[in-house]
Amino acid sequence: MSTTNQALADWVKQVAELTQPDQIYWCDGSEAEDQKFNQMLLDDGSYKQLNSETHPNCYLHLSDSQDVARVEHLTFICTQKEVDAGPNNHWMDPAAAHDKIDALFAGCMKGRTMYVIPYCMGPIDSPIARCGVEITDSAYVVQNMRLMTRMGQAALSRIEQEGGFVKGLHSTGELDPNRRFIMHFPEELSIKSFGSGYGGNALLGKKCHALRIASYQAKTEGWLAEHMLILGIKTPAGKQHYVAAAFPSACGKTNLAMLIPPEGYLKDGWEISTVGDDICWMRPGEDGRLWAINPEAGFFGVAPGTAKETNPNALAMLYQDTIFTNVAETADGQPWWEGLDDRTPQTDWQGRPYDPANGPAAHPNSRFTVSAKRCPSYSAESESATGVPIDAIIFGGRRASLVPLVTEARSWDHGVLMGATVASETTAAATGAVGVVRRDPMAMKPFCGYHFGDYWGHWVGMKNQANKLPKVFTVNWFRKDEKGQFMWPGFGENMRVLEWIIGRCDNQLGANETAIGLLPSSQDINTKDLGMDLSVLDELLKVDKSAWKDEVTSVEGFLRNYGSRVPGELFRELKEIDDQLS
Ligand SMILES: Nc1nc2c(ncn2[C@@H]2O[C@H](COP(=O)(O)OP(=O)(O)OP(=O)(O)O)[C@@H](O)[C@H]2O)c(=O)[nH]1
Numbered sequence: 001m002s003t004t005n006q007a008l009a010d011w012v013k014q015v016a017e018l019t020q021p022d023q024i025y026w027c028d029g030s031e032a033e034d035q036k037f038n039q040m041l042l043d044d045g046s047y048k049q050l051n052s053e054t055h056p057n058c059y060l061h062l063s064d065s066q067d068v069a070r071v072e073h074l075t076f077i078c079t080q081k082e083v084d085a086g087p088n089n090h091w092m093d094p095a096a097a098h099d100k101i102d103a104l105f106a107g108c109m110k111g112r113t114m115y116v117i118p119y120c121m122g123p124i125d126s127p128i129a130r131c132g133v134e135i136t137d138s139a140y141v142v143q144n145m146r147l148m149t150r151m152g153q154a155a156l157s158r159i160e161q162e163g164g165f166v167k168g169l170h171s172t173g174e175l176d177p178n179r180r181f182i183m184h185f186p187e188e189l190s191i192k193s194f195g196s197g198y199g200g201n202a203l204l205g206k207k208c209h210a211l212r213i214a215s216y217q218a219k220t221e222g223w224l225a226e227h228m229l230i231l232g233i234k235t236p237a238g239k240q241h242y243v244a245a246a247f248p249s250a251c252g253k254t255n256l257a258m259l260i261p262p263e264g265y266l267k268d269g270w271e272i273s274t275v276g277d278d279i280c281w282m283r284p285g286e287d288g289r290l291w292a293i294n295p296e297a298g299f300f301g302v303a304p305g306t307a308k309e310t311n312p313n314a315l316a317m318l319y320q321d322t323i324f325t326n327v328a329e330t331a332d333g334q335p336w337w338e339g340l341d342d343r344t345p346q347t348d349w350q351g352r353p354y355d356p357a358n359g360p361a362a363h364p365n366s367r368f369t370v371s372a373k374r375c376p377s378y379s380a381e382s383e384s385a386t387g388v389p390i391d392a393i394i395f396g397g398r399r400a401s402l403v404p405l406v407t408e409a410r411s412w413d414h415g416v417l418m419g420a421t422v423a424s425e426t427t428a429a430a431t432g433a434v435g436v437v438r439r440d441p442m443a444m445k446p447f448c449g450y451h452f453g454d455y456w457g458h459w460v461g462m463k464n465q466a467n468k469l470p471k472v473f474t475v476n477w478f479r480k481d482e483k484g485q486f487m488w489p490g491f492g493e494n495m496r497v498l499e500w501i502i503g504r505c506d507n508q509l510g511a512n513e514t515a516i517g518l519l520p521s522s523q524d525i526n527t528k529d530l531g532m533d534l535s536v537l538d539e540l541l542k543v544d545k546s547a548w549k550d551e552v553t554s555v556e557g558f559l560r561n562y563g564s565r566v567p568g569e570l571f572r573e574l575k576e577i578d579d580q581l582s
């Protein structure tokens, strides 16, 4: 295969000169190619075949033990001016960054094959979709990109018609943590990633392109590229709604995106459908609403905790055609992880005989990669070129205290402040300490490709581009009691909060005005068959004024870190809260 796109042909040639591969292979995205790659990965030991009776066409990949998560300290935004990357990013001068990483790429593919993967983020015929090309020396990356994006001939054809594409160069190198960088050049629409094979570092269509590069493009072109799931909710009256929700990594996006409502809701005729579980691109439409697509075609989901009780839709899709990375294995070759069931695995995520003394059997950030088409709740609208209209935007994080179960913003600007000041406990999705509360604005702290002040300004400015913007909410499924137990049952029961959100969008349910926004009273939340003590719900919906005073002080300090680029609207909204608390 070759291409009529001269820029692409030249770039492939230039990369080959730098990296010196034995061969160049253009991925066509065909079924035959898929089978060939699976066999190749089995033959070279990168894949282990799982039990083909219970899990046909499923593979286990165990990564290097030092290469299991995103590496934020090695991730750089390389803009001409340092200030444009913002205090939220690590910055490197573009010329210096190219020099540094090209030295690692030099000759790195000797003895290897260089794979060229043309891909499209979003439905092939969608005007909101964008294309890219990833060059990699990892067949495992090819197979993940095959599931996560629309890749191959169709994407190449679109690139040849359109001309432009995002360039992503990747090599696993030697998987040496000391020779590892994930570099982004937003002004050049390019990415260079060296030394890691892990998802967010290596599947360049995902976080690198669809969030870091796309957020920068979105800012210049008047749209939004966000770390959000997209969920369809149909009411018993037959009204179809869509919501988009931003929670930090490993804070519940996949779970909410595939939610199965409690029995009573199903009987009443509520229907939930999944459009996306991680990334959302939204554009103002001519009708003044925000129209969203899921740029991905598959799910790269957290395995631990996925179970019949928590996420039956996810579990149902994982019995076939799935890549499992860093999970454990049972004696009869089935994938296993903590929370799945009460079996004991035979080997752990490093392939050792399982011994609880070594810690969890599956790595806490172990993942599954699977085509979205395998999801029972996958929405047909996911393939729609125009996308779906968004009625509500939901922000959330893991907060053991303070933040109520749900709060509605008073206005768009207040909603932007809510998003900008989300805080959450860190998780295993990135290397580093777990459980530390940090601010994670719009769940984009690791993913915004430019200065957060400008980003918030862009969000505030959306109100000049779209006059029917979604209502904005904050949720918190993760409040804990004195015993350290979750106070809210979560998962399917989150439907009860969604019902209130939808009721608010349709102007059918009430709310109480408080200093921090609009809250339901406990009677406004449907608790039928929940079996929950109403006093607990009251506690989850309480505004602790003195604790919120401290939060306002902390938020003010946080916003000030971003200097003069922070839009004045955020300080005005914060002052409003402060005044009302006093
Ligand atoms: N207590 C509680 N835990 C939840 C809830 N939803 C998800 N979780 C847990 O949170 C963890 C991560 O959930 P995911 O849905 O995979 O998170 P995500 O936001 O999609 O993560 P990324 O793929 O990293 O972006 C899993 O262990 C879940 O079991 C909830 O409503 N309540």
Ligand SMILES: O=C([O-])CC(=O)C(=O)O
Residues within 6 Å of the ligand: 069, 070, 198, 199, 200, 201, 206, 207, 248, 249, 250, 278, 300, 429, 430
């Ligand atoms: O990017 C990844 O590796 C996985 C993911 O969805 C996240 O961390 O948010």
Ligand SMILES: [Mn+2]
Residues within 6 Å of the ligand: 227, 248, 249, 250, 278
């Ligand atoms: Mn994510």
